Amino acid sequence: MAKITLKNLSHSYLSKQNSDVDWALRDINIDWKDGGAYALLGPSGCGKTTLLNIISGLLKPTKGEVLFDDKDMTALNPVERDIAQIFQFPVIYDTMTVYDNLAFPLKNRGLSQTEIDTKVKEIGDMLELTPTLNNKAAGLTADGKQKISLGRGLVRSDVNVIMFDEPLTVIDPHLKWVLRSKLKELHQKINRTMIYVTHDQIEALTFADQVVVMHEGQIVQTGTPVELFEKPKHTFVGHFIGSPGMNILPCDIENGQINLGGKILPNKINLKNNNFKKTQVGIRPEFINFSNDGIQVKINRVSDTGRHKVIDAECSSGNIKILANSSTQIPSGSAHITFDQKYTYAYGDNWIIE
Amino acid sequence: MNKTLNQRAWLFVIPVFVLVAFNAAVPLMTVVNYSFQETFGSNVFAWEGTRWFKEILHSERFHASLGRQVIFTFIILLIQLPLGIGIALTMPKKGWGVPVCLILMSMPLLIPWNVVGAMWNIFALPDIGFLGNSLNSLGFDYNFTQQSGDAWFTTILMDVWHWTSLVVLLSYAGLNSIQPAYYQAAEIDGASRWDIFRYIELPKMKKVLTLAILLRFMDSFMIYTEPFVLTGGGPGNATNFLSLDLVKMALGQFDLGPAAAMSLIYFLIVLLICWIFYTIMMKDEGRT
Numbered sequence: 001m002a003k004i005t006l007k008n009l010s011h012s013y014l015s016k017q018n019s020d021v022d023w024a025l026r027d028i029n030i031d032w033k034d035g036g037a038y039a040l041l042g043p044s045g046c047g048k049t050t051l052l053n054i055i056s057g058l059l060k061p062t063k064g065e066v067l068f069d070d071k072d073m074t075a076l077n078p079v080e081r082d083i084a085q086i087f088q089f090p091v092i093y094d095t096m097t098v099y100d101n102l103a104f105p106l107k108n109r110g111l112s113q114t115e116i117d118t119k120v121k122e123i124g125d126m127l128e129l130t131p132t133l134n135n136k137a138a139g140l141t142a143d144g145k146q147k148i149s150l151g152r153g154l155v156r157s158d159v160n161v162i163m164f165d166e167p168l169t170v171i172d173p174h175l176k177w178v179l180r181s182k183l184k185e186l187h188q189k190i191n192r193t194m195i196y197v198t199h200d201q202i203e204a205l206t207f208a209d210q211v212v213v214m215h216e217g218q219i220v221q222t223g224t225p226v227e228l229f230e231k232p233k234h235t236f237v238g239h240f241i242g243s244p245g246m247n248i249l250p251c252d253i254e255n256g257q258i259n260l261g262g263k264i265l266p267n268k269i270n271l272k273n274n275n276f277k278k279t280q281v282g283i284r285p286e287f288i289n290f291s292n293d294g295i296q297v298k299i300n301r302v303s304d305t306g307r308h309k310v311i312d313a314e315c316s317s318g319n320i321k322i323l324a325n326s327s328t329q330i331p332s333g334s335a336h337i338t339f340d341q342k343y344t345y346a347y348g349d350n351w352i353i354e
Numbered sequence: 355m356n357k358t359l360n361q362r363a364w365l366f367v368i369p370v371f372v373l374v375a376f377n378a379a380v381p382l383m384t385v386v387n388y389s390f391q392e393t394f395g396s397n398v399f400a401w402e403g404t405r406w407f408k409e410i411l412h413s414e415r416f417h418a419s420l421g422r423q424v425i426f427t428f429i430i431l432l433i434q435l436p437l438g439i440g441i442a443l444t445m446p447k448k449g450w451g452v453p454v455c456l457i458l459m460s461m462p463l464l465i466p467w468n469v470v471g472a473m474w475n476i477f478a479l480p481d482i483g484f485l486g487n488s489l490n491s492l493g494f495d496y497n498f499t500q501q502s503g504d505a506w507f508t509t510i511l512m513d514v515w516h517w518t519s520l521v522v523l524l525s526y527a528g529l530n531s532i533q534p535a536y537y538q539a540a541e542i543d544g545a546s547r548w549d550i551f552r553y554i555e556l557p558k559m560k561k562v563l564t565l566a567i568l569l570r571f572m573d574s575f576m577i578y579t580e581p582f583v584l585t586g587g588g589p590g591n592a593t594n595f596l597s598l599d600l601v602k603m604a605l606g607q608f609d610l611g612p613a614a615a616m617s618l619i620y621f622l623i624v625l626l627i628c629w630i631f632y633t634i635m636m637k638d639e640g641r642t
Binding site: 053056058077078079083084085087088089091093094095096104105108109149152 | 533535536538539541542543544545546549553554557558
């Protein structure tokens with residue numbers, strides 16, 4: 001069990017770095033509490049697996065430090081760091097039985113036979129592997145094998161942190177739910193620090209208390225699922241989280257106000273325009289309402305998903321998606337909309353202006 | 355819709371039939387034919403039934419060469435497999451070393467077999483050969499043309515030099531197909547180097563190693579050219595392996611009937627051992 005701190009971490013797979021794109025990770029600073037459940041969320045290639053491998057000790061960072069409970073771990077290997085990691089696809093020892101697979105990390109750490117036996121049976125029970133304990137691991141289904149990988153991580157009581165690298169990729173959708181709730185349950189039971197890497201926002205948001213959103217090797221925002229939804233600090237977070245994602249429209253910032261295609265949007269604060277190359281306004285489809293006056297839009301398409309309607313509309317500055325209750329009457333042709341002021345944000349060069 | 359009946363496609367298959375007939379079916383049937391008959395040349399044949407088979411199976415000469423053959427194959431498998439796997443494990447996985455190693459490893463495989471025999475013959479000559487001369491000047495009494503132990507030593511060394519690369523290349527391919535996550539997981543589980551080999555690398559190499567063993571078994575069990583050029587089966591009968599003996603019987607003594615019977619028995623032994631080995635190795639594969 002440990003608190004995890006990452007200080008000014010940067011990593012590059014190249015020996016020489018000429019520009020920002022040569023870095024797989026740039027200036028990562030993280031403070032994670034002991035016993036928390038965290039998720040690293042981002043699209044493929046954003047650097048989340050690199051970051052995970054640096055925390056676990058499989059990779060040495062080019063720059064920066066990794067601290068567990070304020071102790072410098074940067075130079076230590078995974079065994080010395082006492083961590084557990086579960087990989088994207090099941091990693092099992094084919095020739096061993098399920099029991100031996102689970103016992104393997106304990107044997108290597110020199111535990112006594114009785115201790116091993118108790119631990120393995122306990123974890124076997126927890127993961128519902130008991131009936132197959134004496135089978136060859138190679139004969140199990142994909143989710144059975146992934147449970148073994150999981151079990152090998154959970155069976156050790158000394159781990160500082162358990163890390164999951166997209167562990168549910170190969171699992172059937174209906175089993176994903178089961179395993180994910182199992183993980184959540186396990187977290188509450190054993191109360192260890194857990195880090196979960198995924199590109200699936202639902203997985204991240206349901207698993208973690210704190211979600212770290214990554215984009216092109218940088219952390220763009222850290223926060224609770226609600227914070228990420230209600231106040232994206234970067235346009236990428238707006239896009240990536242929510243379905244459909246945030247509407248991001250080009251706008252001007254004049255006299256501290258947002259000017260969207262000639263229409264001044266009311267704003268609570270005086271926005272500073274620091275000579276941004278690009279200024280945009282962001283509003284989630286959930287926070288747009290139809291009204292009698294406001295921004296004029298043309299309605300192109302309405303799709304009813306059952307629970308709500310998704311409306312594709314068009315204003316002078318671009319396309320807008322609007323989310324409305326299924327019972328809402330949608331005006332046809334042209335209509336007026338207003339943005340909920342509380343959830344309307346201005347972005348300068350993709351970062352929020354506050 | 356009516357399908358038009360068109361048998362002309364068979365014409366395309368005819369070349370294959372002809373080819374297979376001439377390179378497999380006809381020669382094999384000729385051998386079968388010979389094995390039941392006595393011939394004195396000039397196309398005169400007399401039916402002998404199973405006489406040659408009985409004779410061969412009870413012949414001490416056959417037992418002796420089969421025994422030599424089994425020992426030879428056993429020894430070279432015992433050396434080449436561990437050595438091949440060992441070399442594959444130490445070969446670099448990336449960088450300029452990879453092509454260098456691969457080319458070096460492929461070289462012996464590209465040399466014609468009789469050239470290998472000739473090379474080693476000269477190399478091992480006790481008076482002028484580098485190997486023979488060096489051994490003798492180091493104080494060893496080495497002469498592969500006169501001492502059977504030295505002849506065996508040289509033949510085995512030659513085969514190891516010639517064929518270990520095949521095991522290396524197959525093992526290397528097998529090792530390279532292992533996902534890095536397996537090594538990472540083992541590292542996290544605290545596995546030792548031996549554990550990694552025993553529980554990850556060896557099981558993952560099972561298929562290529564099965565192939566390597568089969569190929570090396572078949573090739574070494576039928577070895578002819580290299581010992582023919584190197585020792586000619588001698589001194590005496592010391593390195594007279596099965597195929598050398600077979601050729602002596604068929605072409606040296608012109609005993610075509612017994613030689614044919616021996617070929618068939620030889621062929622069946624190879625087939626049987628391969629089949630048993632393959633069946634055992636692949637027993638578990640269907641389930642996963």
